[in-house]
Amino acid sequence: MKAYQALTERFQRLARLDHLSAIAGWDMQTMMPSGGSDARGEALAELSVMHHEILVQASTAELIAQAQHEALDSVQQANLHEISRHYNDAALLPTELVEAQALAGSRCERAWRQQRIENDWQGFQRNLVPVVELARQEAQLRAQALGVSPYDGLLNLYEPGMTSQRLDTLFGELIGWLPDLLQQVVAKQPSRTALPTQRIYPISQQKALAESVMQLLDFDFEHGRLDISAHPFCGGVSTDVRITTRYDTTEFLSALMGVIHETGHARYEQNLPKQWSGQPIGLARSTAIHESQSLFLEMQLGRSKAFLQRLHPLICQHLTAATDLSLDDLVKQVQHVSPGLIRVDADEVSYPAHVILRYEIERSLINGEVEVGDIPDLWNDTMQRYLGLSTAGDYRNGCMQDIHWTDGSFGYFPTYTLGAMYAAQLFNSLQQQLPSIDEAITLGDLKPIFDWLNHAIWRQGSRYSVDALMQQATGETLNPKWFRQHLERRYLGR
Amino acid sequence: MKAYQALTERFQRLARLDHLSAIAGWDMQTMMPSGGSDARGEALAELSVMHHEILVQASTAELIAQAQHEALDSVQQANLHEISRHYNDAALLPTELVEAQALAGSRCERAWRQQRIENDWQGFQRNLVPVVELARQEAQLRAQALGVSPYDGLLNLYEPGMTSQRLDTLFGELIGWLPDLLQQVVAKQPSRTALPTQRIYPISQQKALAESVMQLLDFDFEHGRLDISAHPFCGGVSTDVRITTRYDTTEFLSALMGVIHETGHARYEQNLPKQWSGQPIGLARSTAIHESQSLFLEMQLGRSKAFLQRLHPLICQHLTAATDLSLDDLVKQVQHVSPGLIRVDADEVSYPAHVILRYEIERSLINGEVEVGDIPDLWNDTMQRYLGLSTAGDYRNGCMQDIHWTDGSFGYFPTYTLGAMYAAQLFNSLQQQLPSIDEAITLGDLKPIFDWLNHAIWRQGSRYSVDALMQQATGETLNPKWFRQHLERRYLGR
Known part of the structure; x- marks a missing residue:
C-alpha cells in the first residue's frame, strides 16, 4: 500500500490548496474591495498552476x-478510481491548450x-x-481518451458516466410532454394576486428570516455562514461552507428561495464523509447530484404546501411589511408558472425547456454539426x-x-435538469418510505428527511457511481x- | 541577469502564496466560524511548508x-540583498528545529x-x-551565521541591523530619565473628568465614526476595509489592506484610537512602491519602522491638540451619546497618563518602561544569563x-x-519603543520642514503630512537600511x- 499511501498524501496536499483557493475565491465575491482584484487573480492563478504541477x-x-496492484479494500479502490479520474481529467490537456482557453x-x-x-x-x-474552437479541441482529446463522442468528453467532467445518448432519450421524452403540460398548467393555475409593490423589506429583516430558515433546514452555523454577493453561490469548504x-x-421571495436552494x-x-476528508472519495458525487440536493x-x-x-x-x-401575507397568497406566488425568456427566472415547469434547448445546441456545436453563427436561429426556433x-x-x-458558454463551460447545462429529475426521484422514494412525511414537514420536524438524505446521498461522498448511488437510494437508476409525476401532482393536482 | 531574473520570478511566486496566506489568515480572525479552524490551520500550515520548500x-x-556576479543596477542590488536576507533567515534553521518550535x-x-x-x-x-530552550538554539544558529550575540540573532529578524549593544545605550538613556519624567507628568497633569459611564455607543455609530476618521486619514477604501476581530491587527496585502x-x-476611545493606529x-x-510589488525590496522596511507609522x-x-x-x-x-463631550475633556482623556501593570493599556509615557523591562529580561534569557524561573522576581524588581x-x-x-514569549517570539518587544522613537523623530523633522503643519492639521488638511511620509518612508519600501532611511528622512540616524522632547512638550508643556 506504499503507492496508495503516497497518493493519498499528495491528494491531501491538493485538498489543502483547494481549501485556500475556495476561501480566497469566496472573499473575492463577498468581501474584497475592487482594487484588490488584479493581485487576487494572480495569486489564485498561481495556486492553480501549482495545483496542476503537483497533480500531473x-x-x-x-x-x-503501482497502487492498482496493491491490496486495497473497497473504499480504497473507490478512492483510487476517483484519484485516477481526477489525474486523467487534468493530465489530458497540454498546458498550451489550457492557457489558450483561459485567455480566450x-x-x-x-x-x-x-x-x-x-x-x-x-x-x-x-x-x-x-472559445468554441478550443473547447472542440479539448472535447476531442477527452473523447479519444474515454472512447466517447466529443461532447460526452466534456459532459463527463461534470457528470461522470453520463452520455449524450442517454440524455437524448431522457430529454427527448421529457420535451415530448413538457410543452403540453406547461400549457395545461398555465391555463389551469389560479390567478395570482400580485404581491403589494412599494413595500420595503429591510435587508436586516430579510437576513434574519434567511438565517431562521437555514436553522430550520439544520444548516450548521458552526461550520458555515451566509453573506451577500452579486451572484449567489455555495462556496468554501466542507468544514466551513459559505453560501451567499x-x-x-x-421583493423578498427570490432571496429567500435562493437561500433555501444554496442551503x-x-x-x-x-455532511460529506469526514473520515475521507481530503480525499477524492470524500467529495460530492457530481454536479447533477449536487444540484439535486x-x-x-x-x-x-x-x-x-406542507413546507x-x-x-x-x-x-x-x-x-x-409582510405580516398581512396569507398562506394562500404565499403558495400562489411560490408555485406560479409563467414561461419566459430568461432561464434563471424560470419556474420549475418551464426550466427544463431552457436546459434542453441549450443542451441540443451545445451538443451539436461541440460535435461540429452546427457553427456559432447558427446559434441565434436555432435558439429562436427552439424557443418557439x-x-x-x-x-x-x-x-x-x-x-x-448565460455566462456558461462565454468561458467555454460546455457540458454543464444538462446537470440542472438532471438535478431536478434526481431530486424528484429522491423525494418520491422518501415519501414511499416515510408516508407521514408531509405531516412532519408541516410541524417543522425535518430531521427524518435529513437523516434519509444523509444516509442516501451525503455520507456516501464519491464512493459509488451516480447510477449505483441512485439505485441504492431509490431502487432504480x-x-x-x-419528475413528471411531481409536476403533474403539484401543478395539475393529479 | 538570468540568475537575478529567475530569483525575481521565484519571489513573485512566493509573494502570491503570501497573499493567500494573508487573506486566509485574516478570514480566520474575522469571518471563519469556529468549526472551520482545524482544517484552516492545516491548509495554512501546508502553504507555509510549500513556501519554505520553494524558498530554501x-x-x-x-x-x-550567480546573481551577485551579474550587472545589476542599484535597485536590483538592493533587491538581491533582501532576497539573500530572506533566504538566509529561512534556510538557516533545520526543519526539525522549526517543527519542534511550532509544536512547543x-x-x-x-x-x-x-x-x-x-x-x-x-x-x-x-x-x-x-520554548526558551528551542529559541536559544535558533538564536545560536542565527548568531553564528551573522557573527553577532545570540539575542541579536533573533532581534535581526524584526529589525535588520539593530544590535543589543545599541539598544542598551538607547534604552539605557531613556530609562535614565523616564521614571522621573513620569512622576512629574502624573503630578502636573490636570485632573481628568471621568467620561460619563452607563452611556451606550452603538457599534454601528462607532463604525461610521471609525470610517470617517479613516477617510480623514486618507485610507484607500478601494484597496482595503475595516472589520472586527478579538485582537486588532493590520493584515491582508498591500493592494487590499484589512484592518480590524x-x-x-x-467606551469608544479605545476602538477609535486603535483604528487610527491600524490606519x-x-x-x-x-503606499509601498508598486513598481516593486512581489519583490522583497517592495516590502515594508522593518517591524519598528512599521510601528513608527x-x-x-x-x-x-x-x-x-491640533488633530x-x-x-x-x-x-x-x-x-x-457623546454630543456633549467637550474638546477639553477629549484632550484630557486622550492625553491622560497613568502608570499601570498592563502594557497594552499603557499611555505613551509609561509604555517604554514596559518594553525596556521585557527587553532586558528576554535578552538575558536568550543569552543564557538568566533562566525561566528567574523571570517573576526580575519582573517584579524592574516594575518597582x-x-x-x-x-x-x-x-x-x-x-x-503577553502572548509574545508563549510561541517564542523573542526579539520583537524592542520594536514597539524603537517605533515610538522613530515616530517622534519623523514628526519633529516634518515640523521643521513644514512649520505651519499644526494649522493645516486643525483644518483637516493632512495631505502635506502624507506626502511627506510617502516620500520619506512609504515609497522607499526596503530599498535602504533602516539607518539610511532615517538619515535621508531626518538628517540623522x-x-x-x-522622543524625550515630544514627551516633555506634550506632557510638561516645555
Whole structure:
C-alpha cells in the first residue's frame, strides 16, 4: 500500500490548496474591495498552476499504476478510481491548450458583460468562435481518451458516466410532454394576486428570516455562514461552507428561495464523509447530484404546501411589511408558472425547456454539426417550439443571456435538469418510505428527511457511481417519470 | 541577469502564496466560524511548508551566488540583498528545529490562555522552558551565521541591523530619565473628568465614526476595509489592506484610537512602491519602522491638540451619546497618563518602561544569563524601579500578560519603543520642514503630512537600511532626544 499511501498524501496536499483557493475565491465575491482584484487573480492563478504541477507530475501516473496492484479494500479502490479520474481529467490537456482557453475565455466573458447589455451579437460571436474552437479541441482529446463522442468528453467532467445518448432519450421524452403540460398548467393555475409593490423589506429583516430558515433546514452555523454577493453561490469548504444571496428590498421571495436552494448545496457539503476528508472519495458525487440536493430543498421541499405552512409564520414574524401575507397568497406566488425568456427566472415547469434547448445546441456545436453563427436561429426556433416565445433579434434575452458558454463551460447545462429529475426521484422514494412525511414537514420536524438524505446521498461522498448511488437510494437508476409525476401532482393536482 | 531574473520570478511566486496566506489568515480572525479552524490551520500550515520548500531549495542559493556576479543596477542590488536576507533567515534553521518550535510554541500558547486566567505560573513555566530552550538554539544558529550575540540573532529578524549593544545605550538613556519624567507628568497633569459611564455607543455609530476618521486619514477604501476581530491587527496585502478593531459599547476611545493606529500601518502598506510589488525590496522596511507609522498616526498626530480639534466634531456628529463631550475633556482623556501593570493599556509615557523591562529580561534569557524561573522576581524588581508598581505573586498581570514569549517570539518587544522613537523623530523633522503643519492639521488638511511620509518612508519600501532611511528622512540616524522632547512638550508643556 506504499503507492496508495503516497497518493493519498499528495491528494491531501491538493485538498489543502483547494481549501485556500475556495476561501480566497469566496472573499473575492463577498468581501474584497475592487482594487484588490488584479493581485487576487494572480495569486489564485498561481495556486492553480501549482495545483496542476503537483497533480500531473509524472510520478502521479506511476503511483496510480503501482497502487492498482496493491491490496486495497473497497473504499480504497473507490478512492483510487476517483484519484485516477481526477489525474486523467487534468493530465489530458497540454498546458498550451489550457492557457489558450483561459485567455480566450476570460476575454470573451469580460467583453460579454458589456456586449450583452448592448445586444451586440456580432461582437460576441467574434469572441465566442475561438472559445468554441478550443473547447472542440479539448472535447476531442477527452473523447479519444474515454472512447466517447466529443461532447460526452466534456459532459463527463461534470457528470461522470453520463452520455449524450442517454440524455437524448431522457430529454427527448421529457420535451415530448413538457410543452403540453406547461400549457395545461398555465391555463389551469389560479390567478395570482400580485404581491403589494412599494413595500420595503429591510435587508436586516430579510437576513434574519434567511438565517431562521437555514436553522430550520439544520444548516450548521458552526461550520458555515451566509453573506451577500452579486451572484449567489455555495462556496468554501466542507468544514466551513459559505453560501451567499442578494437582497432586493422591494421583493423578498427570490432571496429567500435562493437561500433555501444554496442551503441544499451547503447541507450536502457539510455532511460529506469526514473520515475521507481530503480525499477524492470524500467529495460530492457530481454536479447533477449536487444540484439535486439544492433542488430537493428548494423545489421538492421548499415549494411544497406542507413546507410553506411552516415557512409562512416565519415570514410574518421577521418581515414587518409582510405580516398581512396569507398562506394562500404565499403558495400562489411560490408555485406560479409563467414561461419566459430568461432561464434563471424560470419556474420549475418551464426550466427544463431552457436546459434542453441549450443542451441540443451545445451538443451539436461541440460535435461540429452546427457553427456559432447558427446559434441565434436555432435558439429562436427552439424557443418557439418549446415555450412559444420568440427571441428573433433579441440576443440579449436569447442566446447571450448565460455566462456558461462565454468561458467555454460546455457540458454543464444538462446537470440542472438532471438535478431536478434526481431530486424528484429522491423525494418520491422518501415519501414511499416515510408516508407521514408531509405531516412532519408541516410541524417543522425535518430531521427524518435529513437523516434519509444523509444516509442516501451525503455520507456516501464519491464512493459509488451516480447510477449505483441512485439505485441504492431509490431502487432504480434515473427514471424521469418521477419528475413528471411531481409536476403533474403539484401543478395539475393529479 | 538570468540568475537575478529567475530569483525575481521565484519571489513573485512566493509573494502570491503570501497573499493567500494573508487573506486566509485574516478570514480566520474575522469571518471563519469556529468549526472551520482545524482544517484552516492545516491548509495554512501546508502553504507555509510549500513556501519554505520553494524558498530554501538548493537552487536559490546557487542563483543568489550567480546573481551577485551579474550587472545589476542599484535597485536590483538592493533587491538581491533582501532576497539573500530572506533566504538566509529561512534556510538557516533545520526543519526539525522549526517543527519542534511550532509544536512547543502552540502547546505553550494554547495552555497559556487558561493558565493566565488562573494565575498559574508553575504550569506556564513548564511549557515555557522548552520554548526558551528551542529559541536559544535558533538564536545560536542565527548568531553564528551573522557573527553577532545570540539575542541579536533573533532581534535581526524584526529589525535588520539593530544590535543589543545599541539598544542598551538607547534604552539605557531613556530609562535614565523616564521614571522621573513620569512622576512629574502624573503630578502636573490636570485632573481628568471621568467620561460619563452607563452611556451606550452603538457599534454601528462607532463604525461610521471609525470610517470617517479613516477617510480623514486618507485610507484607500478601494484597496482595503475595516472589520472586527478579538485582537486588532493590520493584515491582508498591500493592494487590499484589512484592518480590524473591537468595539466596546460603553467606551469608544479605545476602538477609535486603535483604528487610527491600524490606519497608520495600513497607509504604509497601501503606499509601498508598486513598481516593486512581489519583490522583497517592495516590502515594508522593518517591524519598528512599521510601528513608527502606526504610532506617527496614533501618538504624534492622533493625540495632538491640533488633530483632536478636527476629530472632536466628528465624534459629536457620529456618536449620539457623546454630543456633549467637550474638546477639553477629549484632550484630557486622550492625553491622560497613568502608570499601570498592563502594557497594552499603557499611555505613551509609561509604555517604554514596559518594553525596556521585557527587553532586558528576554535578552538575558536568550543569552543564557538568566533562566525561566528567574523571570517573576526580575519582573517584579524592574516594575518597582521603573513604574513603582509591584507584581509579586500576580503573574497574570505581570510576566504572564503577553502572548509574545508563549510561541517564542523573542526579539520583537524592542520594536514597539524603537517605533515610538522613530515616530517622534519623523514628526519633529516634518515640523521643521513644514512649520505651519499644526494649522493645516486643525483644518483637516493632512495631505502635506502624507506626502511627506510617502516620500520619506512609504515609497522607499526596503530599498535602504533602516539607518539610511532615517538619515535621508531626518538628517540623522535614530536619536532618542526627539522622543524625550515630544514627551516633555506634550506632557510638561516645555
